Amino acid sequence: MGRERTAAGSPSVVDEVTGSGRRWQGSKLGQGQQGQQGQLTFCCSSSPSPSPQAQTERLKVRLAGYPRKHNEGRVELFYKGEWGTICDDDFTITNAHVLCRQLGFVSATGWTHSAKYGKGQGKIWLDNVLCSGGEKSIEFCRSRGWGNSDCTHDEDAGIVCKDERIPGFLDSNVIDNNVRLKGGARVGEGRVEVLKNNEWGTVCDDRWNLQSASVVCRELGFGSAKEALTGARMGQGMGPIYMNEVKCVGHERSVWNCPFKNITSEDCQHTEDAGVRCNTPYLGLESTIRLTGGRTRYEGRVEILGSDSNGTQSWGLICGENWTTKEAMVACRQLGLGYANQGLQETWYWDSSNVTEMVMSGVKCTGSEMALSQCQHHKSVSCQKAAAKFSAGVICSETASDLALNAPLVQQTVYIEDRPLHMLYCAAEEDCLSKSAAQANWPYGHRRLLRFSSQIHNIGRADFRPKAGRHSWVWHACHGHYHSMDIFTHYDLLNANGTKVAEGHKASFCLEDTDCYEGVSKRYECANFGDQGITVGCWDLYRHDIDCQWIDITDVKPGNYILQIVINPNYEVAESDFTNNAMKCNCKYDGHRIWLHNCHIGNTSTWSTLNT
Template sequence: MFRRILVIFIQFAVIVSRDLSENERASRAAFIQRLLNKQRNLEGRVKLLGGSNIFEGNVYIYHAGRWGAVCDDSWDDAAAHVVCGAFNRTGVATHGGQFGEALEKYWMDDVVCEGDEKYLSQCVFTGWGTSDCEPSEAAGVICNNIVKSVPVNIKRNLNKNLHETIDTRRTSLRLVGGRNVNEGRIEIYHNGIWGSICPDGWTLYEASAICHHLALGFAEQALQTDYFGNSKIILSGVQCLGNETNLFMCKHQGLGDVTCPGKPGHVAAVVCTQHLADLYLDTSAIERTAHLQDVAMFQLQCAMEENCLSKSAYEIQKTNPNWQFETRRLLRFTASSLNIGNAEFRPYLPKYLWQWHLCHMHYHSMEVFATFDVLDTNKKRVAEGHKASFCLEDNTCLSGVERKFSCKNYGDQGVSVNCSDVYQYNIDCQWVDVTDVVPGDYTFKVAINPHARVAEKSFHNNAASCDLRLTESYAFVYGCKLERP
């Protein structure tokens, strides 16, 4: 018996080890190419698992040859619309692993969509594989039976400003159901009735327009709730930039008899305030300090734990036993944010949820506070960086202002009024890995508080869009202009 097994093994070894003919080589090459093509075709695709049918479940997205889950941080109905759009439907978001715990590692976290993106990967998120979410925090969707199309009576209003479709002299706005005059659900008076606004895609940008319209200051919270009661929804698809002086300057999709996805009874609501922080990104610091540096990977191990290098670095780490001696080319720069508001900028997470980072030896109070992107002439992202965690403190203050916040010894974190939080170019992750970017002209974009997780007076001074000239030996950043993230 043993001899028979040995003969079979020898025959198998001969078959495996024999030389291949040209036809066999071509056949195997074609097979490998089909596998690669399949991976390319699947890149960015989404699927839903755990639901009772193919139109509901936890969301999984395909990237870099494998499926991964999506965390429910910042997950909302706008993101659900993008996912369900793949099935030509609309939908609503689910949270907390409604369809079971995540079966794969998280590919995406802190996903923020406008709602009109064609693919989920086009939305803003923290970066592929960057997440500290538990398996129970899986994001999901329920795609409804309504085909993703716009009714005929609403199409004429799509992407039009509200003042173009209503008589503003006969239209009013008010807050109802609040505990004081600064909060409540928003009602709009149109055609003789007061009605609510659909909360789908409702953010601080839209809430800011409401508070400005009613001369109540600035938006502290944008709510999708029934806490303040509800009424018939007569306005949907509101989209604002955040710098409008009134709601009528915002775009909308429908007015009158409208369809609103989401939880029944939930409407758009706001909390307004006269006191808010306002971070101002220093563009001159970016232009003045931007430069290239080649760094050996053994010096970047702490940064690699936070996914601060491009994907190719991690592929080298897996395949090259001497990966530590490979180098990465980093575009380094300083980011300085001055609080020009009239209130402190504080982390949105309570102190007991801050995370200790052993490499940096301090607590991180925000998962994502800044994002850095290099875009080509078609606005396609060719390189990205991010501050996966952040420690907010008063690094410098204007004359006469005392520093209050410090990261040392589990201290309170934040940015005081007239103080700046400064991340110098020599700090870990204060860079973009441009090793794989070919020389040329690009757009370099830096954004702070990019997902508007913390309310501010204005978001239009939170991002800098700069020209970037990248060569084999140097980088030149110039012409930076402030804009919204």
């Protein structure tokens, strides 16, 4: 507990505190070498003057690239009417501080090299930039001069700013991507989704080709497209389909600039969602990780390549303690083996290697990293079970399930019920009521219940199956069937600061195909000890009127709240995308009635501030 964690060894991010990470050594600029005439020189000017253009108008800076958050990205500068990038040679955290402040953030927390956010286009405006830290703009820092660089866009620099704004700044000059990729296992691949009116939707695959796919790839900061995918090869989306018969020439800056047809209900279904696989820079990440002992190349004990203090390279193991699906996702991505099917904390049955030393422990990933070295981990190895049989392992797969909730249905079906206690004995036995119910005057009185329907779709490319085998399923006499997952969905009511004020206590769940899209057959049912799961293209519906499908709000005072529903909250079953597992709604309760609005999945809509 309390052990120091660091991302040391990450090939992408420099830590401001520890100074860990890659620092470019040496300058490509020779001693005494001059910049272009009238421009700044690296060696001869310690207090350069801004260019004539910079004196007359503020230098424009923005963050771009993919994948990224709003406070990070590839640095782009607008100079002489053209956007360009900064080379990562000699780049430091001090440069990042200056740029972040210029963008309206208080400071930087890191910087990236080697075009982590994708390769830019056009000019490389600055190279060998050296800031002292007090500059108000990157243009006042020393450099080789505007446009004087021997770099390629493979060396584009990026920054990570602290997500805290300087008072008075309204615009952070961040490019808001109107296109994204979802459901892909590797960087630069996925289902194409575009943003319109604050809602994400998909693109139909009619006439989808490499030219249109390449526009999407370049818009996201990658190279051209390697493959234009059709037939929902990256899983089916939900919600609107915005585009059909997209006809890009190939040079457009955005897929929105290409001719396309608007969709009618007869044109396309989500089984025709378009996807892309982009050409991405070779980073060599798979050369530092391998699997051993597995029955196939998709499974085995994870071994990583590291160097000792003398620079000698050797393979080592990862401590299996707290190794989860999230860490396995990153390992499978780094290996180029698709999605994680399972993360394993013991691998004694795969002991076929002479590697015995633990070289990494305390690994904690968000799931989006490209390599395990980019995840948090202990600075020095600490593993209670240090024997090789307790090292981490993975089972990878080329396909995975992907669950998503029907958010509009929750909003449409919500209501309050005052349910008599004499009708809640079964619910009490299942622990579906809040704690104060134990002190109620049974069987008299009632409980106030917030009720709604949950329709959970599998939009992935593999069936969602419970992790537990049939032998461990639990019989629930009240419901008359077996439950295969103890925790499948969390129902929570939160106040404005995110504190839980009430929660659903649904003890466990039975998974089945309630209904499916046209052409898809049901495979799973709860009755008669049937197989449980959710088929691709089907959904499991928990109706508002079934037992325990509620949040007990008897003790909640009137006010403004947030209703939050999270599917597969403990990542017990692997999915291709966990970012669409949470739904939130603004909730207003006046003591008698309840209203929901702005129900949305993940980041599919701008979050509304609660009214107080």
